[in-house]
Amino acid sequence: MAKAFKHKATQVRSRMLWPFFVERDCVRDVVAxxxxxxVSGKQxxxxxxxxxxxxxxxxxxxxxxxxxxxxxxxxxxxxPDELARDLLGGFTFQDRRADGDDATHRGxxxxxxxxxGLPGIELFLIAPGVGLLSIALTPGDxxxxxxxxxxxxxxxxxxxxxxxPMILRDGGAIEGLVDKExxxxxxxxxxxxxxxxxDLLPGYEAVQRSLSAYTVVGFDxxxxxxTADDRAPFGPQLAALVGLWRSxxxxxxxxxLPVNELVMTECHWTAVNLRGAVHLxxxxxxDHPFNAHRVRRTFDKHFVQYLTALLQLWCAHxxxxxxxxxxxxxxSQGPAEPSTEEDRIRRIRAGLPDLRKQILDxxxxxxxxxxxxxxxxxxxxxxxxDALRVQEAWDHLKTAVAELDAELESRGLEATVKNxxxxxxxxxxxxxxxxxxxxVELAHIFALMLGFNHTYAAIGILVLAVxxxxxxxxxxxxxxxxxVDDPPKPVDPxxxxxxxxxxxxxxxxxxxxxxxxxxxxxxxxxxxxxxxLILGLWLFRAHHDGGGGHAEAGPASESRHVVASESGQSGxxxxx
Numbered sequence: 358m359a360k361a362f363k364h365k366a367t368q369v370r371s372r373m374l375w376p377f378f379v380e381r382d383c384v385r386d387v388v389a390x391x392x393x394x395x396v397s398g399k400q401x402x403x404x405x406x407x408x409x410x411x412x413x414x415x416x417x418x419x420x421x422x423x424x425x426x427x428x429x430x431x432x433x434x435x436x437p438d439e440l441a442r443d444l445l446g447g448f449t450f451q452d453r454r455a456d457g458d459d460a461t462h463r464g465x466x467x468x469x470x471x472x473x474g475l476p477g478i479e480l481f482l483i484a485p486g487v488g489l490l491s492i493a494l495t496p497g498d499x500x501x502x503x504x505x506x507x508x509x510x511x512x513x514x515x516x517x518x519x520x521x522p523m524i525l526r527d528g529g530a531i532e533g534l535v536d537k538e539x540x541x542x543x544x545x546x547x548x549x550x551x552x553x554x555x556d557l558l559p560g561y562e563a564v565q566r567s568l569s570a571y572t573v574v575g576f577d578x579x580x581x582x583x584t585a586d587d588r589a590p591f592g593p594q595l596a597a598l599v600g601l602w603r604s605x606x607x608x609x610x611x612x613x614l615p616v617n618e619l620v621m622t623e624c625h626w627t628a629v630n631l632r633g634a635v636h637l638x639x640x641x642x643x644d645h646p647f648n649a650h651r652v653r654r655t656f657d658k659h660f661v662q663y664l665t666a667l668l669q670l671w672c673a674h675x676x677x678x679x680x681x682x683x684x685x686x687x688x689s690q691g692p693a694e695p696s697t698e699e700d701r702i703r704r705i706r707a708g709l710p711d712l713r714k715q716i717l718d719x720x721x722x723x724x725x726x727x728x729x730x731x732x733x734x735x736x737x738x739x740x741x742x743d744a745l746r747v748q749e750a751w752d753h754l755k756t757a758v759a760e761l762d763a764e765l766e767s768r769g770l771e772a773t774v775k776n777x778x779x780x781x782x783x784x785x786x787x788x789x790x791x792x793x794x795x796x797v798e799l800a801h802i803f804a805l806m807l808g809f810n811h812t813y814a815a816i817g818i819l820v821l822a823v824x825x826x827x828x829x830x831x832x833x834x835x836x837x838x839x840x841v842d843d844p845p846k847p848v849d850p851x852x853x854x855x856x857x858x859x860x861x862x863x864x865x866x867x868x869x870x871x872x873x874x875x876x877x878x879x880x881x882x883x884x885x886x887x888x889x890l891i892l893g894l895w896l897f898r899a900h901h902d903g904g905g906g907h908a909e910a911g912p913a914s915e916s917r918h919v920v921a922s923e924s925g926q927s928g929x930x931x932x933x
Contacts, residue, residue, distance in 0.1 A: 364590075365500050368575035368652045370467055372491045372660065373513055373568040374633075375545055376671050378678070380560035381486035381715075384432050387558055391434060391480070396552060397443070402434045402480065410657040414729035423665070429484065436478035436548065441466055444544060445477065445494070450512065450522040462509050463497025469653070478548070481664065485719055486560065487671045489664065490545060493656075503594045504604035506574060513541070514568050514601040514632070541568075564671065570601060570633035571663055575652040580639040583623030591626065591637060598635040599628045617744035621733050625655070629744035634663050662728060662738040666745050669724060673750035676715050680758060683708040705761070712758055716751075724751065792829035796882060797822045800889055809893040810900065817889045828882050 379387055391402040407424040415423075423431060436444070445466040466477035482488040496509050512522055522541050550557050581587050592614050597606070599616045618628035626637045636655050640648040683705055728738050742748060800821050804814035 364576060364580055365502050366506055366574045367500055367577055368495075369501070369506050369509075369572065370493065370495050370652060370656045371510060371513070371570050371572040372493050372656075373541075373570055374667070375490040375492075375568055376564050376667070377488050377490070377549070378560065378562040378564055378671075378675055379482070379486050379488055379558050381675075382429075382484050383486070383559050384429050384482055384484055387482060387488075388428065388432055388434065390556070390558060391549075394551060394556065396440060396547060399440045399443075400437060401440065401548060403437055404428075405433060405435045407433050408657065410654065411661045413658055414731040414734055415661075416727070416729060419725055419728055431481070431483045434480040434482070438468070438477075441477045442468065445492070445524075447497075448524050449497075450524045450541070460508065460512065462512055464494050464509070465497060467493035467495050467656075481668070483668060483672070485672045485675055485715065487668055487675055489668065489671075490549065492545075503574070503598070506572075507594075507597050507601075508603050510570050510572060510598065511601050511603045511606075514570055564674065569667075571660055572598060572633065573636045573638065573652050573656040574598070576637070576639040578640040578642045578648075581623050582620055582626040582637065582639065587623075588620070588626060595626065595628050595635060595637060599630050599633060601632050617740055619736060619740045621737065624651070625733075627659075627737065627740070629663070629741050631745060634741065659734065659737055662734055663741050665725070665728060666738065666741040666747050669719075669742070669747045670745045670750055672719050673747070673754050676712065676719075677750075677754055677757070679715070680712055680754070680761070683712065684761065709758070709762060713762075716755060716758065720751070789826055789829040793822050793826040796825035796886065800886060803890055804893065807890075807893060808897060810896060813893060813896055817893065821885060821889060824885055825882055 388404065392400070392404060394401040412420050412424055424433065435441075445464075446468070447463075447465045449461055449463050451461055468477055477493045479491050479493075480488060481491070494513070496506065498505070501509075524541055524544065546554050550561060580591075582591070595618065596614045596616055597604075614628065616628040616630045618626065620626050624639050624641060628635050636659065638651050638655050640651065727735055729735060797818050800818050801814070803809075804818070809817075
């Protein structure tokens with residue numbers, strides 16, 4: 358069991374935070390819709406200047422971009438003080454536990470009477486379509502044990518929207534809310550989507566089921582965080598506050614802090630995780646003039662570093678959501694329509710440039726590595742970014758989009774190859790004809806040059822034409838689609854399984870058979886053409902030798918005949 362903790366909080370302030378999505382680049386439309394909304398006859402929201410403590414020590418270009426100088430890029434709204442006090446000026450809420458042992462807590466809206474403090478209910482909205490509603494609350498008791506603070510925060514954070522705390526307001530009934538009772542999420546929905554919930558913001562979508570918390574807890578001068586021994590009793594309490602655990606939760610045990618924490622000064626210790634952020638601050642000894650302002654300035658000034666990192670994180674999730682919708686053809690408005698693979702690829706290819714533009718825009722205009730010139734503010738900002746895994750989320754998103762882009766490129770290359778193979782499949786029928794024509798033309802040239810017999814040449818060329826066409830068909834197989842089969846790759850190349858070895862041997866055998874068939878056809882064509890030439894030469898030689906003897910006798914006979922004629926004229930004389 359944990360030891361009793363003797364120190365009590367003197368001040369507690371907490372912002373309960375509700376992130377949500379709307380349509381991108383619709384800041385002006387959302388502002389017009391919210392400022393035109395009324396609750397119980399009063400204007401629900403009004404545009405306001407960002408409090409000075411939000412902008413304190415910020416770099417100029419970041420302040421100009423981030424805090425609403427261009428109302429189409431970002432804006433800041435708040436619920437007017439009069440309506441905010443009516444809603445949550447003072448309230449009691451019931452923490453309804455599973456064991457039936459309900460707890461009742463009192464609280465009130467943080468209200469500094471307009472003296473430089475923050476409004477109790479405010480809204481931040483940026484162009485990527487991410488909004489954050491903040492409700493600043495404080496417990497009803499001025500001094501309370503940390504266990505009570507933990508229970509108070511845990512009750513407000515309760516996870517299920519339908520089981521959120523029942524607010525029993527001290528004020529009168531509000532339009533759209535049941536009498537004096539309303540759940541905390543009913544109140545949030547009334548402010549964002551109208552009293553009846555029927556005036557939805559464009560593309561409104563809740564992104565988590567529970568509230569996050571940003572809390573500052575103040576102590577008197579008897580507490581300090583200067584040494585490890587001083588901090589040791591507060592460690593489990595700090596972890597429990599950040600984790601929003603109840604005092605009876607097992608995770609509140611002593612031990613190593615399961616959160617990102619930082620000692621800012623001996624009067625300031627802070628911790629952050631995905632559920633929220635907590636600052637423990639204490640007064641300095643004596644009547645130090647800053648003691649009266651420490652809690653409020655920590656509550657106001659450091660909140661913007663947490664806010665910035667939180668919006669960066671949700672922007673990464675927003676772009677991730679758009680990428681998933683693009684990949685699967687889904688949208689928040691309804692289920693995906695059936696489509697072919699070609700339609701899907703075409704849709705992704707059309708939407709991918711917009712995803713890349715979103716990443717580039719927010720990387721340049723929202724992913725700030727440094728916000729201010731203040732050392733403590735900068736250290737806290739980097740603590741929050743590390744705790745919320747902001748850079749990790751953006752790196753993962755960029756990698757995913759790059760892989761999607763690479764997949765599209767490979768699919769485009771695959772489609773190009775398929776088109777080439779399809780054309781090649783058509784051309785192969787032409788190639789069969791061309792093979793036949795080339796063989797016939799070659800045989801015809803040889804026949805003319807070597808003086809083959811016309812009848813033999815005609816019959817031989819006809820046989821070669823048919824044979825070469827058949828050989829081309831056997832070799833090219835144009836009736837089957839052309840494809841390139843990659844050999845199967847074993848899971849472990851060094852130790853392939855017997856199945857993988859058989860598949861690889863089958864693939865190699867198939868490749869060898871196909872290559873063997875082509876070689877056989879080529880050899881057959883060469884043999885047929887050679888046989889045509891040899892037989893033609895032999896017939897030519899035989900014809901030349903037989904018919905050529907008579908040709909030689911012809912001139913000799915003619916000579917003898919002439920001689921004989923001449924001899925015949927003188928012969929009688931010789932004989933006489």
